[in-house]
Amino acid sequence: MMNRRPNVVIAISIVLAAVLTAVAGWVMAQxxxxxxxxxxxxxxxxxxxFERDTQRNFDVYALSLQGVIDAIDDPRLAELPDNxxxxxxxxxxATAKSLGExxxxxxxxxxxxxxxxxxxxxxNVAGRDYFVAQRDSPHTGLYVSHPMxxxxxxxxxxxxLSRRLEKPDGSFAGVVVGTMRLDYFRRLMxxxxxxxxxxxxxxxxxxxxxxxxxxxxxxxxxNLAGSALFQRFGRAREGGFFGIGPxxxxxxxxxxxRVEGYPLVFSVAVAAGDIYTKWRAxxxxxxxxxxxxxxxxxxxxxxxSRQLRRRELLEDELRALAGTDALTALANRRAFEARADHxxxxxxxxxxxxxxxxxxxxxxxxxxxxxxxxxxxxALASVARSIGSxxxxxxxxxxxxxxxxxxxxxxxxxxxxxxxxxxxLRSAIETLDIPHADSPNNVLTAxxxxxxxxxxxxxxxxxxxxxxxxxxxxxxxxxRNRVAVWxxxxxxxxxxxxxxx
Numbered sequence: 455m456m457n458r459r460p461n462v463v464i465a466i467s468i469v470l471a472a473v474l475t476a477v478a479g480w481v482m483a484q485x486x487x488x489x490x491x492x493x494x495x496x497x498x499x500x501x502x503x504f505e506r507d508t509q510r511n512f513d514v515y516a517l518s519l520q521g522v523i524d525a526i527d528d529p530r531l532a533e534l535p536d537n538x539x540x541x542x543x544x545x546x547x548a549t550a551k552s553l554g555e556x557x558x559x560x561x562x563x564x565x566x567x568x569x570x571x572x573x574x575x576x577x578n579v580a581g582r583d584y585f586v587a588q589r590d591s592p593h594t595g596l597y598v599s600h601p602m603x604x605x606x607x608x609x610x611x612x613x614x615l616s617r618r619l620e621k622p623d624g625s626f627a628g629v630v631v632g633t634m635r636l637d638y639f640r641r642l643m644x645x646x647x648x649x650x651x652x653x654x655x656x657x658x659x660x661x662x663x664x665x666x667x668x669x670x671x672x673x674x675x676x677n678l679a680g681s682a683l684f685q686r687f688g689r690a691r692e693g694g695f696f697g698i699g700p701x702x703x704x705x706x707x708x709x710x711x712r713v714e715g716y717p718l719v720f721s722v723a724v725a726a727g728d729i730y731t732k733w734r735a736x737x738x739x740x741x742x743x744x745x746x747x748x749x750x751x752x753x754x755x756x757x758x759s760r761q762l763r764r765r766e767l768l769e770d771e772l773r774a775l776a777g778t779d780a781l782t783a784l785a786n787r788r789a790f791e792a793r794a795d796h797x798x799x800x801x802x803x804x805x806x807x808x809x810x811x812x813x814x815x816x817x818x819x820x821x822x823x824x825x826x827x828x829x830x831x832x833a834l835a836s837v838a839r840s841i842g843s844x845x846x847x848x849x850x851x852x853x854x855x856x857x858x859x860x861x862x863x864x865x866x867x868x869x870x871x872x873x874x875x876x877x878x879l880r881s882a883i884e885t886l887d888i889p890h891a892d893s894p895n896n897v898l899t900a901x902x903x904x905x906x907x908x909x910x911x912x913x914x915x916x917x918x919x920x921x922x923x924x925x926x927x928x929x930x931x932x933x934r935n936r937v938a939v940w941x942x943x944x945x946x947x948x949x950x951x952x953x954x955x
Contacts, residue, residue: 460759460766467755471748475849478744482737486730493729494694497709497722500646500654501692504720505711507642512615512716514633515553519617522556522567522630526619530846544569554612554633556915558619561628571663579631588629594618598717601636601675611636611674613664624825636674638663642770649728651704657684657715658727668776683708699723718884781831789859790853797804797849797865798861798915800906808865809872813841813879814924814936815858816899820892833888834858834897840886844879861919869910869939876902876937884935899935902928 459828525543544556551830563580580583584599597616604610616631645652654667661679671902678684681700687693692711699706706723713720777789780940785793803809815821815837822830838852841860845852851863862879880902888898903926905918913916921940929938 460762463584463759463762464752464755465732467752471751474748474751475744478740479511479913482733482740485736486733487732489729493707493724494709497707497724498692498694498711500648501711501720503646504642504654504722504886505901506712508639508713508718508720509715512596512713514613516617518553518556518614519596519630519632522558523617523619526558526567526630531699543567550750554635556630556631559628561589561626563628566628575947579629580788582614582631584614584631584929585629588616588618589600589626592618592620592624592626594892596716598658600658601664602633603675609637609671611671635666643667646722648722648726649731651706651725652756653699653702653704653706653723654701655721655723657719657721657882659712659719664718673687683707685751687721696726697723724748735891752792779838782835782860784838784860785851785853786852787855790851790855793851793853794863794915795862797851798918801865806866807868807906807908808863808918809869809904809908810915810918810922811862811864811872811876811879812855812919812926813860813862813900814926816901816930817890818858821898824892836886836888837883837898837900840882841879844875844882861922867906869904869906872904872906873937875940876904880937895935899936901929903929903940904937905940910942 476644489792513629522543543558544719553913556567556569557565559565559577559579563578563582563585565574565577565579568574568577568949581952582599582602584597585601589595593615599614601611601613604612612633612635614631614633616629617770619627619629634805639656643656644804646654647668648654653669655663656665657663659679661681661684663673663676663678666673668895676698676938683700685699686695686697686708687710689801691714694707694709694711696705697708700815705726707726707729708721708723710719710721733918763790777785779786794817797808800806808911818833818946823835825833834854838860840852841852841862847865849865851862855861861903864875869874880900883900884895884897886898890896890898893899903922903924905921905925906919910921912921925940932938
């Protein structure tokens with residue numbers, strides 16, 4: 455019982471600390487989900503931005519090429535001077551950002567018009583993929599070629615955008631092709647924040663890499679169609695997933711989107727580590743503060759529990775002092791009565807006997823008069839120790855009832871057992887050999903009265919104590935230094951009896 459409240463305080467503090475930790479963990483988990491959701495939204499928005507910008511510019515390129523086709527089909531073009539014809543053919547190309555040269559090639563691949571110079575340079579493009587695709591299929595539309603490396607290196611690489619020229623009968627008449635520097639995409643990708651380990655790629659629909667950030671010129675033109683990552687793009691117009699980068703092996707969140715109307719695929723990837731960088735910092739702060747609060751809470755509870763233990767120990771000591779006779783260290787009368795009331799009720803419920811011994815030191819007043827009060831107190835303390843040693847069971851209660859009178863409560867004890875116990879106690883007091891010149895035995899002795907509920911059904915424990923007191927009176931009248939067991943006749947003899955010493 456003493457440790458219950460302090461232990462409850464510690465248990466409550468641990469529960470509160472666990473709840474606080476759980477709440478902090480839930481908050482951190484939600485923050486982590488929010489970080490991922492924010493990264494997903496940002497990557498999808500970036501792919502949408504790239505797609506819209508690229509689509510707008512490619513539409514302009516397509517219009518520029520269509521303008522050249524429309525001008526070539528005009529029969530009046532051949533009648534114009536070279537400089538005017540050059541202006542009519544290529545005036546629309548000035549509006550196309552990052553568009554390089556525009557060439558017109560005949561069915562054999564020979565360049566017949568050149569936006570840079572007139573007359574045109576002597577070039578043949580019959581082997582280029584943008585020429586072959588238009589020659590072999592009348593339904594190609596605007597064709598986007600594979601990267602074409604410049605002599606100066608990959609930094610000046612270009613792609614070709616071509617349209618088919620047809621004769622009146624629909625047969626192939628050549629191509630119009632405009633070149634576009636890949637540096638345009640490099641600039642487009644450079645203005646966004648994707649983290650230290652993020653990546654942005656632009657590929658053709660067949661997996662050919664056109665541009666990448668971080669910039670890797672040696673990878674331009676590399677075909678990624680066989681990579682597991684590119685295959686996950688499938689035929690979907692857009693999507694997102696966690697995957698491992700085929701180039702550097704970094705785990706990232708990939709968002710991809712196809713450019714509507716063109717064979718281009720943008721992907722924006724944010725490294726998982728970068729997604730959670732800010733979250734880790736905040737989680738570390740929240741976790742540290744939570745751990746600190748948990749430690750403080752439990753430490754405070756431990757300190758409080760110690761104070762409660764000290765208080766309860768002090769209360770127990772005070773309670774023990776309040777129920778203990780200062781001279782004999784036995785229970786006092788008030789404590790005895792509380793114990794007797796408890797054991798009486800317990801004996802009634804269990805149907806077990808309850809015995810009481812009343813003990814009085816013989817001729818104690820003459821002992822006090824002859825040897826003094828100090829010796830008398832010492833004698834009473836010795837007698838009390840002997841009585842206490844005979845209260846061996848936890849439920850037994852030895853008490854000083856008043857003056858030189860003592861009482862011993864014995865649960866689960868019948869009259870015969872109580873008589874044998876009382877005789878041992880009387881003999882033990884006599885063998886203390888405390889000198890008493892005014893006693894016929896020359897030593898201090900005691901008389902004992904015994905009563906038990908096994909002999910009669912008493913109305914209360916007080917009636918049982920009175921019966922033991924009547925037996926004690928009988929022992930006194932019988933010559934002292936003896937034990938008497940209560941008999942019904944004792945009650946009548948005890949009526950009106952005065953004190954004996």
